[in-house]
Amino acid sequence: MRDVLLLRFGEVHLKGLNRPYFLRKLVDNVRRAVEPLGGRVWMSDSRIYVSDCPDMEACAQRVRRVFGILGVCPAVEMEKDLEAICKQCARMAEGLTGTFKVIARRSDKSFPLDSMELQKIIGGRVLEANPHLTVDVHRPDHKLNVEIRDHCYIRLHEVEAVGGLPMGTGGKAMLLLSGGIDSPVAGFQVMKRGVRVQAVHFFSFPYTSERAREKVCELARILGEYAGGMLVHIVPFTEIQLEIHEKCPDGLGTVLMRRFMMRIAERIARAQGCGALITGESLGQVASQTMEAIAATDAVAGMPVFRPLIGLDKLEITDIAARIGTYETSILPYEDCCTVFTPRHPVTKPRLADLVKAEARLDVEGLVEAALDGVTQYKSWEDS
Amino acid sequence: MTAYLDNSATTRPSEAVIAAMEHCMREGFYNPSSLYAPAMEAEKQLKRARAVIEEILHAPAGQLLFTSGGTEANNLALMGSVEAMYGMRHLAVSRVEHPSVLEAARALERLGHRLSLIRVDGTGEPDWAQLEDLLERDPPDLISMMQVNNETGAVLDVRKLSKLARRLSPNTLLHLDGVQGFLRLPTDARLFDLYTLSAHKIHGPKGVGALWVRKGVRLAPRQLGGDQEDGLRSGTENTPGIAGLLAAVERYPASAAKTMMELKMRLLKGMRERIPDLKVNGPDPGAGAPHILNLSFPGVRGEVLLHALEAKGVYVSTGAACSSKKRKVSGVLSAMGIPLDVAEGALRFSLCPDTRESQIDYACRCTGELYDTLKRFRRK
Numbered sequence: 001m002r003d004v005l006l007l008r009f010g011e012v013h014l015k016g017l018n019r020p021y022f023l024r025k026l027v028d029n030v031r032r033a034v035e036p037l038g039g040r041v042w043m044s045d046s047r048i049y050v051s052d053c054p055d056m057e058a059c060a061q062r063v064r065r066v067f068g069i070l071g072v073c074p075a076v077e078m079e080k081d082l083e084a085i086c087k088q089c090a091r092m093a094e095g096l097t098g099t100f101k102v103i104a105r106r107s108d109k110s111f112p113l114d115s116m117e118l119q120k121i122i123g124g125r126v127l128e129a130n131p132h133l134t135v136d137v138h139r140p141d142h143k144l145n146v147e148i149r150d151h152c153y154i155r156l157h158e159v160e161a162v163g164g165l166p167m168g169t170g171g172k173a174m175l176l177l178s179g180g181i182d183s184p185v186a187g188f189q190v191m192k193r194g195v196r197v198q199a200v201h202f203f204s205f206p207y208t209s210e211r212a213r214e215k216v217c218e219l220a221r222i223l224g225e226y227a228g229g230m231l232v233h234i235v236p237f238t239e240i241q242l243e244i245h246e247k248c249p250d251g252l253g254t255v256l257m258r259r260f261m262m263r264i265a266e267r268i269a270r271a272q273g274c275g276a277l278i279t280g281e282s283l284g285q286v287a288s289q290t291m292e293a294i295a296a297t298d299a300v301a302g303m304p305v306f307r308p309l310i311g312l313d314k315l316e317i318t319d320i321a322a323r324i325g326t327y328e329t330s331i332l333p334y335e336d337c338c339t340v341f342t343p344r345h346p347v348t349k350p351r352l353a354d355l356v357k358a359e360a361r362l363d364v365e366g367l368v369e370a371a372l373d374g375v376t377q378y379k380s381w382e383d384s
Numbered sequence: 385m386t387a388y389l390d391n392s393a394t395t396r397p398s399e400a401v402i403a404a405m406e407h408c409m410r411e412g413f414y415n416p417s418s419l420y421a422p423a424m425e426a427e428k429q430l431k432r433a434r435a436v437i438e439e440i441l442h443a444p445a446g447q448l449l450f451t452s453g454g455t456e457a458n459n460l461a462l463m464g465s466v467e468a469m470y471g472m473r474h475l476a477v478s479r480v481e482h483p484s485v486l487e488a489a490r491a492l493e494r495l496g497h498r499l500s501l502i503r504v505d506g507t508g509e510p511d512w513a514q515l516e517d518l519l520e521r522d523p524p525d526l527i528s529m530m531q532v533n534n535e536t537g538a539v540l541d542v543r544k545l546s547k548l549a550r551r552l553s554p555n556t557l558l559h560l561d562g563v564q565g566f567l568r569l570p571t572d573a574r575l576f577d578l579y580t581l582s583a584h585k586i587h588g589p590k591g592v593g594a595l596w597v598r599k600g601v602r603l604a605p606r607q608l609g610g611d612q613e614d615g616l617r618s619g620t621e622n623t624p625g626i627a628g629l630l631a632a633v634e635r636y637p638a639s640a641a642k643t644m645m646e647l648k649m650r651l652l653k654g655m656r657e658r659i660p661d662l663k664v665n666g667p668d669p670g671a672g673a674p675h676i677l678n679l680s681f682p683g684v685r686g687e688v689l690l691h692a693l694e695a696k697g698v699y700v701s702t703g704a705a706c707s708s709k710k711r712k713v714s715g716v717l718s719a720m721g722i723p724l725d726v727a728e729g730a731l732r733f734s735l736c737p738d739t740r741e742s743q744i745d746y747a748c749r750c751t752g753e754l755y756d757t758l759k760r761f762r763r764k
Binding site: 205206207208209210242245246250338339340341342343344 | 685687688689690691692694695760761762763764
């Protein structure tokens, strides 16, 4: 008898001829997640199992963060001996209260009892040993699953996992990562769809501090836990902000800045083989996130810009941030943009012609080049 | 070149301090409460540290309690003495106290005690009329004020406060928070009843400080256990820390105040030459504490200038280091009525006796150059 984890996966089932590819990726990713803990990963009857890890609890926690896994069930694997199975089920039900039901499934047709008989016998024995429980076959509080296959597998609870598609099946994209609440969530949403995500961060020292940079690296580290690490490209952005501040109309400052960010992010994205940019914009949240402002920033992006938060309210975004573990870091007070550069009256409906006119006063290409020359990288993982 | 000008946040432990602590940990690690000879030696060291500090304070009969630092000492002074008085009491602190006093006072207020806040003027000078009125008509049971303000260097006229209080309300306890004043200003414990000091502001280690308590002042302990420090502060004494504190005190140069005042005036002069519209926050520099100078750079945010200076190896602070994490201007400066835009441009330069003239000059040069660049970019 040993403890195993039985992993339920979601959308991979939907894939047609590509299914083996998605599954292979998924198994690889699970393996990468649990191998440092000594766990073994194997497939049988189109289920993924994890076993032989000294700390199954830690294993389960890691597997929960593997994209593509919908649920994790701690299970017991044992010999197909009816007496032993009944005893084990009775023991597992000890801590329960309320109602329960036994769900048996006999895949191994050589086993002498069929599913219905198994349910009756095991249910009876569990009840006998735990008289405080009652049976409810329609809406039980607890379901005790017993499967008879090459071995017998017994499981009680399922822990919800992150869902989505296996990392690496959806290509690569570049996230514009600030220190705020939204952009890490946007990155997460796209990562969840199987996309490998790198990040670009715009750093305006001395208008923002080392602590602001540290905070962004910490956010990348948290996101990286879902993906085996995250690479952050840190772009020196002060010069561009000063130029815009000095030479362009104040009200357009933020949109002009966003356009520079897009240009630079796109260049880095192309060099890294990414097929899209990701931003944390949510329609109407601030002046630079109106439909007109978004159109104006999109105009300089030569690749698709994914905005997974576009229709979400701040509270919904905050909820996701809390769930994925970035919220506490995002709300640290180190600002990622200095109020010196925040227009008092930002234009909410910028016209492309005005922006182009303003940019004519700047050496756009030269500024972008200079910023790209100064890029440094932060890796959220440690090379082994 | 680097210039560490944030000595009010903390100071670099001197070699003598490190050596004394190492020696204590290697050789004198015994528990002073144990009964064998080496432990008695450790106990003697504690006694010696107490005696040296009490002598510096001209302390009359009383007790020096070692604590984990200034915060604990201030907490103990306020909460411990109020608790020992029983019943609901009245205490007064100034609006510009350190959070370890202010927050302790507010906690007492939440418990039902009355709290009066003493106003200060634009130079950090307390409102003497308010104090006099209070002492006459509604005398507090405890007044707690700081000897030197940590952000502006404003110096309290302790003698004046003491005379006033003793004349109008002899039963009022006086607590002086000397974290920024100890050794840098002459201190006379005959003028007050409780005194807080901290080691890491005078090149000693962090995690050790002391509260001096005049004989006859009753104190309820805030930390219970094995009855060390006469039951007023339980816990095995931090002997390496106290050895470090003692070494720091013994090494602190007698001429420190004079040296630092000269350096401070040099800093002010150098800054003024480069930045004529500079503003001094707090007292007239000649009258303030020798080691603290708070300057406002109009049109520039202090935090931005701080980070720009950081890149040049010049380390300073905006207001108090502990409050710069909170995103607002310094409570001290706003209590002094300094306008918001001036307060936003404030930086604190704080010196130590080891600061060199060349570092002062370097800091002035860097600040001047950076100021010229940064002031071009202000919020439109």
